[in-house]
Amino acid sequence: MSTLLEMSGVSVSFDGFKAINNLSFQIGEPEMRAIIGPNGAGKTTFMDIITGKTRPDEGRVIFGEKSMSLLGMSESQIARAGVGRKFQKPTVFEAQTVRENFALALKNPRSPFDVLLHRKTPAGADRIEALAEQVGLSDQLPRMAGELSHGQKQWLEIGMLLAQDPRLLLVDEPAAGMTPAEREKTTDILVAAAQKHAVVVVEHDMEFVRRLNCKVTVLNEGSVLAEGSLDHVTNNPDVIDVYLGR
Template structure:
């Protein structure tokens, strides 16, 4: 199987503090992967490196085995097909729900193309389809600022899907959601895997269990353990640094 994402020996430090210290990761196409770890384990920095927000000091980061991700920026990684969902739901508050999705649709992102862009019927259909998926059809023309916290999470997921990414990086999607919403989110992510590659960074163990996938435990900027949730839960080191607390 081809590696969708390949990190090898990545290091990155901030003011002498090694946020990432020899991290290696291998995620295959279509895989659903959960990444867990205590605070300061380097989860956010790892995602920053994958999406080109932060440059690593050392190490290799490859996309589809040939594209060097250390040389792209955020927009570049997005155009390659990496979608990122922030921990805190980030939508464009003054735009309507519909416009938020429309902005995310996979189109030509150059300045002049967007200046003269006209929305096609196919795009309208696609927007409706996505709004149905994230259950926001009724909110279609309301400003995103009016949505509840959970709805914003869904809208952001909808925007992510509108990008038609090959890889979804999802940062703590269950934060601030009700139990019901959490389970629905897990279901959605499981459904997305296969067609998309999905990496979920999460704290909530119930949620990770519900994802039912391979788990990577990060600690102090490196991989501590990898395997099924039951496998890593049984690892005494993992228990000590993370689950034991």
């Protein structure tokens, strides 16, 4: 497994508060990683830096075999380079069908002319069927996205991310607001995605993290406090003190 993303010595301050403090992190491809930590630990800022939303004050963020620096790139350039992000609240096109949502997300030529002519190709149709199956929405393709349950909207958005064929997926609290059955299925979808992609999941639900069965990175005060299996980090006295003991 080769290293896909490497952050080293990354720091960023907001009004004198160090949100990220000399953070170093790396993930391979394919790999699943869970990020946990107390509120204010820097989890969102960590994702913002990778996706270009926040510029760090120092450090480096290197991506891919060609060691591209993500720091000089815009958010859209980073997305095109292969970094996909799913926010906590699902953002799908509610007035479109599930099939149309997938079609809009497919990695096609994207000039205004192409979008106007939106050609339906057999390859595109096959890809949509495959994506729908991957996220458990095959029987929902004709439905309006707005009619889906909260969990189904989350799956649709994960599928739309996968349609862009990212190398790295950043997923923010996917289990929030889901039923136990939906949480279980979400685990399955992410674990399957991590067979091909690098997947980073920020999550508070420890049972959900346990089911991901992956390496866990604990953030606190903007740096890595501990790293290892869930059992390893949850038995760490510092982690118990700052996070689990609360």
